[in-house]
Amino acid sequence: MLSWLRGIGTVMGCGVSKSSQFHKNSRKAVTTIKAAVLIQRWYRQYVARTEMRRRYTWHIFQSIEYSGEQAQIKLYNFLGYLMDNFTPASSERNLISHIFREHEVCLDAEWERYFCYKNIEVPEVYSGPHLTFPLTVEQAVGLLEAFRNKKQLHSRYALQLLLETWKLLRMLPNINRISTCQSKEITICGDLHGQLEDLLLIFYKNGVPSLEKPYVFNGDFVDRGKDSIEILLILFSFLLVYPCDVYLNRGNHEDHLINLRYGFTKEVLTKYKIHGKRILKLLQKIFSWLPLATVIDQKVLVLHGGISDTTDLGVLARLDRHNYVSAMRPPKKRNSSSSGVSIDADLEEDIWNTSKIFQRRASVSYPKPLGPRDCFQNRSLQDFSGRIKVKMEDELESSRRRESVYQLAINRSEKDVLGVSNDSVTSYDNPKEEWRQILDLLWSDPMSQDGCIPNEVRGGGCYWGPDITEDFLNKHNMQLIIRSHECKQEGYEFCHNRKVLTLFSASNYYDVGSNRGAYVKLGPDLVPYVIQYQASSLTRELTARQSVGRTERSALKVLREQLFAHKSDLICAFKKFDKEATGLVSLNDWASAVESVMHLDLPWRMLCSQLVSCKSSDGTIDYNDWFNELAFKGPNAADHIDQSLLETLYRHRSTLETIFRIIDTDNSGFITVEDFRQTWKLLSVYLKMEITDEDISHLAVTIDSNNDGSIDIDEFMEAFRLTDKKSRLERGRSMFMGTVTDLTKLEGDPSI
């Protein structure tokens, strides 16, 4: 029995031969100690291993999420570039000009007519809440209850509520200023992302907003989760009832162009089939009127993203925030002359050089896997630099063209005031600078190093260091910055010597059990008191470690799909390592090849055992076998479609859907066949791939089965299995109804 103990450490020299009781006891004691040590060591190993898995699972989700955001911004930069470089005659240009142009030219009064709800009848069968204005707290609470019971608010009331909200928001300043006087504690919530369960949980634990219970909601109310519109309606209704006790800050997702990609647009159009378009249009205005930040007791700054080294609260307080409709679209100068000719050339440059604006004077060299910084300004161009070369002479040509293009654009509609309403006489100090200020506020992330550098991962805003925080707080005589924007395991995280607090209120954001949510209470002492929670009764019983297994499986599934979608490129990369065409690569080469294609900066070697089961005994991987392993059943509709085209479709499905929805300017859910063709032409340039007219016809024919010349976007995405039915938007919360035991068992069984 003692032999197995020898390997562990020094035995305490007790002789086995002595038979006295003393020695027997001490030997027993030694054995007990040794046994305990073994078990402790074994358990600690298990804990560490689980922590590791949790860490890389997180990494996977976050990488994919951020690279999606980056792709979004790249897309807009690209479209902006195209707009300036295609001749007026080019049909692509017409298409893209849709995107950057607002068709509306109206006064607010005209808008109010457009948004009028009075003609909308509410049928008798409607079982949801009926609202009367001015709103009372009983009605707001009633709305909460109705949504809890899965009712939907009728579009008539929704429009009315939104109109009232719009009116109210227009009266608010850019920066809310509130105080904790009368020993009021202020509750601050972070990102909610359409997760109604979390909002309900917060109200349950903390109480609903009231005169005694003021709330600040720090942006990102919508997108990703499935109840974004309900969250907005609840927040707005409490805002209307308690305008001095509910404060909303704008987040980067309160932006209609972002919403096209991340699900909110689709959610509204699905839930409000007839009036969804108007609701979205109104929301576009409402978003632009949301305040940018909140200051508590002049000491605590609450905003969604963060700050930069140039953040200036004075500038932010003075600018006309509603002119910045989308962070994706830099402002155009309002046309002051009626003939509409002279355009500020500076601003045009902005559009082409959108990415240049993200360039900062960096104080720290920051090696990021996304490429050397001096190429960053060309990042948006790198996708098509091979196709479109801009030479010196072309530069001159193109700037001349640009001007004429704009002249034409303006002449076509001289009342075309892009994104600016006529109700205020504005004079920008410097619209470029103001736009940058807002972008920083809504998109930045903190980092541990000193300095301030562009946020390449997101594609907008910057990374700012503790020295920037220090300087900023000193300059404004403040003591704390509370921000959101980043998902945190525990729902919150302090950094920069506890001077910056990140708060995230959407629990289980990546998957069931992935993270907790948190909210903060701030009393007159301004010491933040954090409360954590996790929606879903199931996960409450689990420790963080136990839910790792589930989330991990989910992350790996997503990753496998991404890998499969890049099959052609991966095979190319593998072949480079497999010069003798054996079909095999070593583990190291596999990892290098995968990273070179995927650019997700993930620990591939560590993930290999989870992603590849066809490893041979000598540790090499047969990559063709691997793809067979990964393959998911392709769509039947596409039997006659080229395999690599399908792959491209799958890989870029988000971008594809986004472009469709952009083109669908009236948000009808349909685009014409002609626009469909144009989209593909655009995409082929953006993705640097050849798509023949024949290919496009095949695609169109598959969908436009009734030959009426229009294509249903949703049908298209579904026909090619491009919508993931289990995406966060569509699936319900608790899919898994097992007990804690079952889950622990599952965790140990890799085959489940």
Place this chain on the structure above:
Amino acid sequence: MAENRQHTETVSDIHKKITTAFKLFDYDANNTVDAREISTIVFSLGCFPSQADLHQIIAEVEEGSSGYVHLDTFLPVMTKVLLEHRFPPIPVEHILRAFEVLDKENKGHLEEGELTKYMTEEGEPFTNKEMEEMLAVLLNNKRGLVYYRDAVGLLGFDGVMK
């Protein structure tokens, strides 16, 4: 021979393994990690060190008293550890027998109180938090008993954390 290839890793492979694990905790992409993450990294590389062993490693690699560890310091130290197989995995049977030693009456299970006493008082004691978590994982019934045979099977290390 094929069997040999399976078991010998080159130094370069080992370096890659260590670097990958290290980078997962390198939040600022500057090849530095918080010293408190070292134990997780060492464990995840397949090692089973004692707490004392860990303290020693950390002392060796920490940058003074900054609380940080740089990859350049960590890499050679850890490579040596792996090449020497200094902290080999504990075979599952040994864990089982360790439990049997603690289960003095040969009941086939341990009471919650018993296990707690041993884990928090003997050997390299658990903190309260560690104990709570262990119980949450291992205690799967209302009677407060730990069926260690099942537990060992459940949390067994399959040695594949490369």
